[in-house]
Amino acid sequence: TTLLYIATDAYNRYCSATGAVLDGTTGLLRITSSQFSNLESLFFTINGATFEFTANAQLWPRSLNTALGGSASSIYLIVADNGANTGSGLDFINGYAFLERFYTVFDTANNRIGFANTPFTTATTN
Numbered sequence: 001t002t003l004l005y006i007a008t009d010a011y012n013r014y015c016s017a018t019g020a021v022l023d024g025t026t027g028l029l030r031i032t033s034s035q036f037s038n039l040e041s042l043f044f045t046i047n048g049a050t051f052e053f054t055a056n057a058q059l060w061p062r063s064l065n066t067a068l069g070g071s072a073s074s075i076y077l078i079v080a081d082n083g084a085n086t087g088s089g090l091d092f093i094n095g096y097a098f099l100e101r102f103y104t105v106f107d108t109a110n111n112r113i114g115f116a117n118t119p120f121t122t123a124t125t126n
Contacts, residue, residue: 001095004042004053005082010091014042020077026070028060029077036075044092051115056124057101 006014014020018039020029031039039055060068060076070076078097084090101121105114 001093002097003078003080003095004058004097005080005093005095006042007084007086007088007091008081009085011079011081014079018077020079023070023074023076026060026065026068026076028068028070029079031075031077033075042079044094046115049115051102051117052121053098053101054122057097 015029018029018031019035020031022028023030036055036059039058041055042053042058044051044053058077058079060078062072062075065072065074065076068076078095082090082093101118101123103116103118105116107114
């Protein structure tokens, strides 16, 4: 998946905290430029390690807005509802947008995954 899916209760808090509204055309959350200037990082704790997903990392690439039928000048977010509440076993799915920001190793022989920061982890572009 491309998006970053979080638990329903976390998604509802995220929408409330950001002021984001669901855009009916794109299916993505939309915020204003003033809301973006107040957008804070999301933090994911995975096996005791915390990973920061910066405000800019939460944005859909604006150059692709019209490819989704959206407005070229709108600000869309890549955070979505995964349909399950926190603690149900599926708290989040870190999709392609997350994988662009963190080096990811899939160790299938040992049934584990590893993440590390990259120069793009805190990049101000998307």
